[in-house]
Amino acid sequence: MISLAGRDIMHSWGKFVFTGVGLGLLIGVTLTMAGVYRGMVDDAKVLLDNSGADLWVVQQDTLGPYAEPSSLYDDVYRTIRGMPGVDRAANITYLTMQVRQGQRDVRAMIVGVVPGGPGEPGQPGYLIAGRQITRSHYEAVADVATGFKLGERIQIRRNHYAVVGLTRRMVSSGGDPMVFIPLKDAQEAQFLKDNDAIAQQRRRTAGNPAFNRPGTPGLLDAVLASQSINPYINAVLVQVKPGFIPEEVAEPIRRWKRLQVYTRVQMEEILIGKLIATAAKQIGMFLVILAIVSAAIVAFIIYTLTLGKIREIAVLKLIGTRNRTIAGMIMQQALGLGLIGFVVGKIAATFWAPIFPKYVLLELGDALLGFAGVFVICALASVLAIRAALKVDPAEAIGG
Amino acid sequence: MADMLEKGIRIEGLRKRYGKGDTALDALKGVDMQVAPGETVGLIGPSGSGKSTLLKCLGAVIEPTAGRMTLGEEVIYDDGWKIPDLRALRRDKIGFVFQAPYLIPFLDVTDNVALLPMLAGHPNAESRKRALELLEALDVAHRAKAMPSQLSGGEQQRVSIARALVNRPPVILADEPTAPLDSERALAVIRILNQMARQYETAIIVVTHDEKIIPTFKRIYHIRDGKTQEEAGEGRAFE
Structure with missing residues (x-):
């Protein structure tokens, strides 16, 4: 037929x-x-893969650092390093903002990492050009999707950074390309105020009798100094030692440090099941x-x-x-x-x-x-x- | 002749009523008709006389209300259909030639004709062979690969006759087959139908209004007010 x-x-x-x-x-x-x-x-998934972490330690009762704000003191990582099964631990900050380069600006996720070698948690896993960040200030590694080139100078808040390395497929869960900068700079960028705001804050503090006691010299200076720094980070990324099960390493941190710890599976569930x-x-x-x-x-x-x-x-x-x-x-x-x-x-x-x-x-x-x-x-x-x-x-x- | 008539199509007291109650309309009021194998008869009558209703009943398209129809020894209808598969009956035992050829526009000439045996389950090659033989007999084999839109009106009608004949049905129903044709072509079509009727021992009933072809029939059934009356025709063109 x-x-x-x-x-x-x-x-x-x-x-x-x-x-x-x-x-x-x-x-x-x-x-x-x-x-x-x-x-x-x-x-x-790439965001989680590229972080190089087995565990994410974040503020208690939060889904941070990607789905909710999370704030930890930047010295917490030291005690975490001493926990059983922890191989490496590193501070990290995340901030999504406009990054300027000349007359244009690019939406990017600024990642504050501790300068170090490849393999450290939070570091870009691989580079397609240039080198990793080695100095504590004013260097950046950018994803090629930002359009930045090696040697270019980019502006984040009031500071300028030299692009020393380029990486690829380093994006936020929202798809914004990442720009890695030294942790200290990133902490500063998160809470950096303009000069007028700083002057006003100083006036307010000086006008507060609790901080400006005539009989306690040096108190006002100490308070003002504490206000000018940001000792917070968003998360501590942890790599566990070979042979250890992440969940078993996470449990003592949750119990003794009173922090929230997520494994890779849990973090994936947060990102895919909740964030998107x-x-x-x-x-x-x-x-x-x-x-x-x-x-x-x-x-x-x-x-x-x-x-x-x-x-x-x-x-x-x-x-x-x-x-x-x-x-x-x-x-x-x-x-x-x-x-x-x-x-x-x-x-x-x-x-x-x-x-x-x-x-x-x-x-x-x-x-x-x-x-x-x-x-x-x-x-x-x-x-x-x-x-x-x-x-x-x-x-x-x-x-x- | 009486013996031959027994072998052809035979209708006795066929009735068809449309609707019910006060609005009921009797389109056929006891039609009698016999056509022998190899014979071509004319069925003529004014509009609304019941020609199309009779043709639809003969073609097993609509069900009569009462009466009897036989095809050779086989009883088709006797106050109810006696054949379970009317579709197969139409495919295998009744050929149709329409006023317009109604060829399938997306099939070429050969496949338009070969479609029927294919539908009956014959292999494609055998079906096409049978189609080509008929196209040859009807003098349109040279257009075997053409599409229907590429044929003239006369060629299209010859292809539709080939389609009607291809399954060697014992009866062919032709509904105004010459209406769109001029005199010469109309007579040619009737001549072909007569020739095919004799060659393939097929009973052919031609419904027509066409004055120019009426004298060609040897027997004519006049249908008026749902009843038929048989008359001897002139049989002029085929003597």
């Missing part, structure tokens, strides 16, 4: 191809939306709407094409064509349209994904799922047209 659907598609291929291209662009958008979600998840959950739902809604729109378009097109063939269908029924042959023809056409649409959509998504400002990760699994989804949608969409075709009276082929 010949393929009636195939012959019809070949006969009016222009109509099918153009319709398929239109549908394909819609499918391309759908695949891209799924890619945006996958990109967000991947960004979150709303965005994921938003994308999910888009996917549902796009699927409905795609189904409606396929249904409308196949229904219109079927109505255009009512007389031929009546003749086919009159000469003894089975209902399932006619239904099969319509369904195959819908699936053919879906196939054209999927191929066009996949190609379109592959081409335009790199242009997106945030990372779009097109996974094979999503593509296969999309392929199956398109086929299911097309099959369902053809039901309306099949119903119309099966209702056609073969007597319509006979005049009178």
